[in-house]
């Protein structure tokens with residue numbers, strides 16, 4: 001794949017590519033993001049493939065304004081206050097997700113929450129407005145490398161792996177967004193700092209008139225490891241109620257097969273054996289098996305290469321005894 005280099009004046013072309021399900025890196029005030037249509041399972045799966053992420057970390061959804069945020073997430077009074085004070089800007093809020101919004105479950109890695117942000121970069125705003133779709137975007141770097149603050153950094157890491165990069169010059173903030181999670185009233189209220197970033201914690205505390213709470217578990221400050229929570233806790237979110245048997249050649253009596261490749265199966269991650277398609281279907285199929293109340297699930301072997309590593313990581317957690 002040849003990566004198109006687009007100038008700021010070609011933002012309309014970048015918006016069109018995003019609407020077509022392509023991967024477009026774009027500048028925000030914090031760092032360059034690798035954007036894709038957040039409603040498109042395949043496009044979102046391709047983000048993980050391009051970055052070579054060994055796990056499906058949840059992604060931030062970028063939106064142009066409050067109305068579009070309210071369409072995908074529920075805002076508590078604390079969240080509304082923070083949004084009013086700091087958006088557009090380098091702040092991400094992790095909020096309860098509205099299922100009806102039609103976002104790909106892969107965007108939030110099967111979690112019931114969704115991370116949202118209204119960036120302040122002029123080019124980012126114009127791109128989001130023209131695209132008219134929610135844009136999922138992690139930082140536009142290969143997994144484990146530093147975040148890019150220039151188009152040239154993006155190309156150095158991802159040239160040939162993404163469809164286009166929109167060049168908006170250097171990022172003004174140069175540090176990823178500050179990630180906050182307001183807790184519900186039944187969790188005791190307050191706001192958690194999940195990742196320090198481009199918005200100072202002091203400014204947030206001044207706005208809330210209360211100190212920020214620490215994250216539930218260590219990790220997450222590099223933006224690549226989940227800011228979420230310990231892997232064990234994360235596991236319980238996407239583990240279906242049914243018991244899971246991995247690397248199964250076929251379903252045994254009483255099992256439903258979650259297939260991969262050319263096998264006879266009630267649910268198939270990808271009958272063509274395509275790992276991008278399999279990643280796109282993974283959380284949706286696990287949720288469907290859960291809704292159907294399937295007590296025992298057998299899963300075909302999925303090769304441990306490319307996105308197959310992340311798929312196996314998630315399946316192993318889902319299968320872990322609990």
Ligand code: TXA
Pocket residue numbers: 028030031032033034057058059060092094108111113114115117137138139140175176177178179194195220223224225226227228
């Ligand atoms: O400034 C930024 O935030 C940049 C620009 C492109 O917006 N984006 C960015 O994305 O840094 P990324 O994927 O590199 O980091 C996103 C962080 C990850 O640590 C992820 O675990 C966390 O956000 N995150 C996303 N959704 C979450 C959720 N539902 N709950 C908890 N953490 C979440």
Ligand code: MG
Pocket residue numbers: 138139147222223224
């Ligand atoms: Mg990152």
